[in-house]
Amino acid sequence: MSTSDTIFRPYSSSESLRSDRSAGDRQRHREKVLESIRDNISDLIAEEAIIGQSSDRIIKIPIRSIREYRFIYGKNSPGVGAGDGNTEEGQVVGRARGQEPGPGPAGNQPGIDYYETDVTLDELINIMFEDLALPDLEQKRLRQVLSERTFKRRGYRQVGVHAHLDKKRSARARVRRKMASKRVAVERSDGRFPFHQDDLKYRHRVPDMKPSSNAVVICIMDTSGSMDTMKKYLARSFFFLLHRFVCTRYQNVDLVFIAHHTQAREVTEEEFFHKGESGGTMISSGYNKALEVIRDRYHPDHWNIYAFHCSDGDNFESDNEATLRAADQLCEVCNLFGYGEIKPYTLHYESSLIEVFENIEAPNYQAVMIKRKEDVWPSFRALLRRERLPETTTTDTSA
Amino acid sequence: MSTELDIAELREWDERIKEKAGGFGLECYPQEYEICDHFQMLSYMAYSGMPSHYPHWSYGKSYEKLKTTYDHGISGLPYEMVINSCPCIAYLMRDNSLALSVLTMAHVYGHNDFFKNNFNFAQTRAEWTVSTFKLHAERIRSYVEDPSIGRNEVESVLDAAHALSLQLNRNRALRKRSPKEQISAAVERARPAKDAFQTIHKRHEEPAIDLNKFPLEPEADLLLFIRDNNRQLTDWQRDLLTVVHEEAEYFLPQIETKIMNEGWASFWHRTIMNSLELPQKLQLEFLVHHNQVVRPILGEINPYHLGLKIWDDIRRRFGETGGEAPATSEPPDFKARGKLFEVRETDRDTSFIRRFLSDELIEELGLFRYQARGKDEVVTHVANEDGYDMIRKTLIDNVGMGAVPVIKVEDADFGRNRTLYLKHYHDGRDLELDFAEKTLEHLFFLWGRPVVIETLMNNRGILLSFDEEGFDTKKHS
Known part of the structure; x- marks a missing residue:
């Protein structure tokens, strides 16, 4: 037995001596988790739960933890457990791997470790939209929209928070005071000439609004009878993303909602997202309504106009020509005209507007096909990333 | 929770525990305790108790996991966190009660003795542990901070190295053969068996052996093999592989002796605590905690429980009572102690179970063997004549590096x-x-x-x- 004295290191209550050593590694781990959320985001937003929710809602996302892979034994590896003495052969003691976590000796089973991360819908949406922007936003006259809220410097103050202290100016002020006081002041015994409160200069900042261009986003949705629940759901998901995107990234963008069957009318956001209608389909009506709104309120010289339309493309044959004409006109006045065709089933042939629209030559027309929930997000991205990917003109994300 | 540990009081208890432990024949490294709060404890746990350790996100992950389970109250913090080093470092939580701290200290002396005396730990160089880990950390940090390398490069090599770190030579008592010895061994193997009648038999043809094959003998140390034979690696990459390999080698004995080690520490904390003549209040609290730690967990193997049971059984079988179960509150007698100390020196979990997990003990513990069948895990063998061997074998396959x-x-x-x-x-x-x-x-x-x-x-x-x-x-x- 060793005779040397046991050492006790007392607890230090001082924060500075107790470094949070794992902070860096936790941070890096968190980054990796967010990366994995980013990678799986289309799955996450395909979950119905998040669509149409308020933005401060906290979403619990079960995340399969970032796995550390090693060579391990698989399913046919037997194990030993302790029983209560009444265990019998053939008794089921747990679920096999890949089903549910079951009992197993430590270290043998990989385990499916999920843990939950709290993310608010806003955070999630920030991750989703971080590299997207309304394409081709142009400078227009009579700018109103404030896109960025930053601060800029304006002058100096005697008071302020320490972070804004201007060291150079403060030092200069001290020197100045020193020179000025040379003749009158009695020198301190230690020869020092310390800073005085009056020497300190703080940078002053004022909020800075950066005006960017006016913009309006026109959402046109087909609410006809052929749009069944599934199709409506897909369309609404698309517009929900669009709505959230515009609200998140731009301070003051106008949104116009238009619902149409054979007739079109402007509706409120609430109605747009929550009401269903029925009837035949005359898509030109929706477009003409949009054109009418643009004529009345959003002059293309003053406004950046974005029009998005979701429909199943099942238009009255006779209306196609009028629709094409209206679409051409829309392309003329809009910065971007996006068309999303919703075709959840490919069993039987349905008329498709994408084919009709193939004749549109305007470079600012773009079409996407949405077949499943999982397509909504990629199509959405495809529409809004156009500026960055000029070579993609028509993106069929179902491929 | 308001109780704060009083160091003077702890020191008094430590003196008494140390005296008892020495009296029973435990032979320990000098002991060092650090009083910490539960955040620090979680941090130490995430980094395997090391005061200094290189950074990697996986430790952040294990911290988060520990913290999640701790916050949800799924698991309390362990009573002990102790590392194999000289002096032996252990952590005491300031929020723990006195009884729990005293129990922890007694338990830690058990581990301390085991680290110092079990043959598996002989090559871990306990007196250098802390400084080695610190050096590793400094080296890796220097690569991370080197602008020509950076965090991401280091991280990807560490990720890969961690995945392979346990693919290493598990029996460190066997010396690795040098290339020359490998060649002569290969020639020896290829040579035909000695023939007493070679004069009358037709001569054997000289077998062709490919001495250019590399490696001549299968190589288990994966990271070292890559380090030495991939010429594309840069020096810092090689160094990372060395660091990860050395840490895996350091932890290998602990992986290999989990059941023995925990059983041993539990055995001695019980013996020491019982001999301390605790005041009744402390005694009751000690019993509660002790029973929590060494209780069997249905459907699983609790190393504290299994280990303690086997050590108790060894004591019963080899003690002076002649097979009668002695009172666990009494310290083991001289004869039993001889056997106990011998086993703690010469075994690891696999041999410990093979030699001392008797059929009767399997029966008493109600062990069973299970295997996946379809979607369920189904019991295939229970504790009876047909099952003992299978259960024991499966358990051996699953402990330590098995x-x-x-x-x-x-x-x-x-x-x-x-x-x-x-x-x-x-x-x-x-x-x-x-x-x-x-x-x-x-x-x-x-x-x-x-x-x-x-x-x-x-x-x-x-x-x-x-x-x-x-x-x-x-x-x-």
């Missing part, structure tokens, strides 16, 4: 294009394919050339490979 597949490098120049050919020494258990795929990817990253592993899946030979085109499986006869 849970890690044996994989060795067979050929570093397979197909004459520097493909790394590995073989999984199949013992009836298949590899988990998902994990094998991702691990091979890491291996491919480190080796820089295609990698192939030979194994069995559902009794059929199969080659898993990873190269520029990704993962692939092929039949193998």
Whole structure:
């Protein structure tokens, strides 16, 4: 037995001596988790739960933890457990791997470790939209929209928070005071000439609004009878993303909602997202309504106009020509005209507007096909990333 | 929770515990305690108790996991966190009650004695532990801070190295043969057996042996092999592999002696606590905590419980009572102690279970063997005449490094294009394919050339490979 004295290191209550050593590694781990959320985001937003929710809602996302892979034994590896003495052969003691976590000796089973991360819908949406922007936003006259809220410097103050202290100016002020006081002041015994409160200069900042261009986003949705629940759901998901995107990234963008069957009318956001209608389909009506709104309120010289339309493309044959004409006109006045065709089933042939629209030559027309929930997000991205990917003109994300 | 540990009081208890432990014959490194709060405790746990450790996100992950379970009250913090070093470092939580702290200290002396005396730990160089880990941390931090390397580069090498770190030579008592010795051994193996009648028999043909094959003998230390034989690696990458390998080697004895070690510490904390003549209040609290720690967990193996039971059984069988179960509150007698100390020196979990987990004990513990059948895990053997051997064998296969597949490098120049050919020494258990795929990817990253592993899946030979085109499986006869 060793005779040397046991050492006790007392607890230090001082924060500075107790470094949070794992902070860096936790941070890096968190980054990796967010990366994995980013990678799986289309799955996450395909979950119905998040669509149409308020933005401060906290979403619990079960995340399969970032796995550390090693060579391990698989399913046919037997194990030993302790029983209560009444265990019998053939008794089921747990679920096999890949089903549910079951009992197993430590270290043998990989385990499916999920843990939950709290993310608010806003955070999630920030991750989703971080590299997207309304394409081709142009400078227009009579700018109103404030896109960025930053601060800029304006002058100096005697008071302020320490972070804004201007060291150079403060030092200069001290020197100045020193020179000025040379003749009158009695020198301190230690020869020092310390800073005085009056020497300190703080940078002053004022909020800075950066005006960017006016913009309006026109959402046109087909609410006809052929749009069944599934199709409506897909369309609404698309517009929900669009709505959230515009609200998140731009301070003051106008949104116009238009619902149409054979007739079109402007509706409120609430109605747009929550009401269903029925009837035949005359898509030109929706477009003409949009054109009418643009004529009345959003002059293309003053406004950046974005029009998005979701429909199943099942238009009255006779209306196609009028629709094409209206679409051409829309392309003329809009910065971007996006068309999303919703075709959840490919069993039987349905008329498709994408084919009709193939004749549109305007470079600012773009079409996407949405077949499943999982397509909504990629199509959405495809529409809004156009500026960055000029070579993609028509993106069929179902491929 | 308002109780704060009083160091003077702890020191008094420590003196008494140390005296008792010495009296029973435990032989320990000098002991060092650090009083910490639960945040620090979680941090120490995340980094295996090391005061200094290199950074990697996986430690952040284990911190988060520990913290989640702690916050949700799924698991309380362990009473002990102790590292194999000289002086032996252990942590005491300031929020713990006095009884719990005294129990922890008694328990820690058990571990301390085990670290110092068990043969598995002989090569861990306990007096250098803390400084070695600190040096590793400093080296790796210097690579991270080097602008020509950076965090991401270091991280990807560490990710890959961590995936392979347990693929190492598990029996460190066996010396590795030098290349020269390997050649003479290969020649020796190839030579035909001695023939007493060689004068009248037809002469054997000299067998052809390929001495250019590399490695001549299968190599288990994967990281070291890559370090020494992949010429593309830079010095800092080699150093990272060395660091990860050395840490794995350091923790190997702890993996190999989990059950023995925990059982031993529990055995001695009980003996010491019982001999301290605690005031009743402390005694009751000690019993509560003790029973919590060493209780069996249904359907699982609790190393504290199993270990303690086996040590108790050894004491009963080899003690002076002649097979009668002695009172656990009494310290073991002289004869029993001799056997106990011998076993604590010479065994590891596998041999410990093989030698001392008797049929009767299996029966008493109600152990059973289970296996996946379809979607369920089904009991295949229970504690009876037909089951004892199977249960014991399965348990041995699952303890310590038994849970890690044996994989060795067979050929570093397979197909004459520097493909790394590995073989999984199949013992009836298949590899988990998902994990094998991702691990091979890491291996491919480190080796820089295609990698192939030979194994069995559902009794059929199969080659898993990873190269520029990704993962692939092929039949193998």
